[in-house]
Amino acid sequence: MDDQDDPGTLASARVPGSEAPEGQGGTTAPAAKLARPARPAKPAKKKSFWRELLTIVVAAATLTLVVKAFVVQVYRIPSASMENTLLIGDRVLVNKLIYHFRGIARGDIVVFSGQDSWGPPATPPSSDPVLRVFDDVLSDIGLHSSQTYYIKRVIGLPGDTVACCTDFKVTVNGVPLNEGSYVYPGNTPSAFSFKTKVPAGYVWVMGDHRGDSADSRYHADEVGGGAVPENEVVGRAFLVIWPPSHFRDLPIPNTFTQAALHSVAAHPVAGTAGAAGAISAPWLLLRRRRSRRRSRRSRREDG
Numbered sequence: 001m002d003d004q005d006d007p008g009t010l011a012s013a014r015v016p017g018s019e020a021p022e023g024q025g026g027t028t029a030p031a032a033k034l035a036r037p038a039r040p041a042k043p044a045k046k047k048s049f050w051r052e053l054l055t056i057v058v059a060a061a062t063l064t065l066v067v068k069a070f071v072v073q074v075y076r077i078p079s080a081s082m083e084n085t086l087l088i089g090d091r092v093l094v095n096k097l098i099y100h101f102r103g104i105a106r107g108d109i110v111v112f113s114g115q116d117s118w119g120p121p122a123t124p125p126s127s128d129p130v131l132r133v134f135d136d137v138l139s140d141i142g143l144h145s146s147q148t149y150y151i152k153r154v155i156g157l158p159g160d161t162v163a164c165c166t167d168f169k170v171t172v173n174g175v176p177l178n179e180g181s182y183v184y185p186g187n188t189p190s191a192f193s194f195k196t197k198v199p200a201g202y203v204w205v206m207g208d209h210r211g212d213s214a215d216s217r218y219h220a221d222e223v224g225g226g227a228v229p230e231n232e233v234v235g236r237a238f239l240v241i242w243p244p245s246h247f248r249d250l251p252i253p254n255t256f257t258q259a260a261l262h263s264v265a266a267h268p269v270a271g272t273a274g275a276a277g278a279i280s281a282p283w284l285l286l287r288r289r290r291s292r293r294r295s296r297r298s299r300r301e302d303g
Contacts, residue, residue: 107256156204202227
């Protein structure tokens with residue numbers, strides 16, 4: 001059989017897409033479809049401006065809350081008890097981390113809660129569990145608190161004996177303080193005499209405006225004898241930031257750097273030394289035992 005009489009064989013033999021000449025009995029293959037021109041790539045969608053703005057705002061708000069809760073916070077001065085160092089309406093920055101790295105120092109200006117000392121009792125929590133959780137969260141991040149906060153200057157540390165007045169001066173462990181650089185002009189160091197030993201875990205605080213400050217002197221009947229628990233101290237005020245005309249730092253006055261003040265070991269120092277001794281004692285005993293064993297071995301070898 002002639003191959004030309006078998007159109008099926010011819011059709012399968014042709015290159016796909018080719019056509020047989022007319023009049024030769026061959027079948028015509030369908031013409032190949034022309035390739036469609038490539039569509040231009042769509043430009044990447046631009047990010048929504050509002051989405052980016054919202055992301056920035058949320059990130060900034062989160063960072064602000066973290067900083068406020070754990071690092072630094074702004075407090076407004078509500079009373080005249082710290083004049084002329086701090087005036088009513090001043091805004092101060094309070095370092096909330098510093099006392100994780102060093103102890104409270106005499107002369108520090110501190111913000112503290114009166115919750116467990118001479119402040120008013122905190123507002124009882126809400127009976128609604130949802131509101132109670134919400135209040136707890138706001139309190140943790142520093143946006144809400146049922147406690148009352150105060151700002152005063154630390155005069156005495158745990159174990160210190162604070163008294164007034166010797167030669168018209170407040171004394172700490174018998175060392176007189178020269179308070180002219182911060183006490184309100186015209187004020188006496190105290191309108192009445194007092195003498196107290198600061199309990200362990202507490203600090204004795206006084207306002208710079210001694211004639212208008214209901215400080216530790218006026219709470220002798222309270223827990224701690226008027227002193228404030230160290231664990232209620234929020235942080236140290238270190239900078240006045242508002243108004244701009246009052247912008248300045250809040251250093252420790254020179255009178256608190258007297259060598260005589262630091263020569264007296266207060267309870268925390270003794271406690272720290274005792275703790276260090278307790279920790280190092282086993283190590284010292286172990287070293288002694290090892291040295292004894294070595295001396296015994298050397299004696300045996302010599303004998």
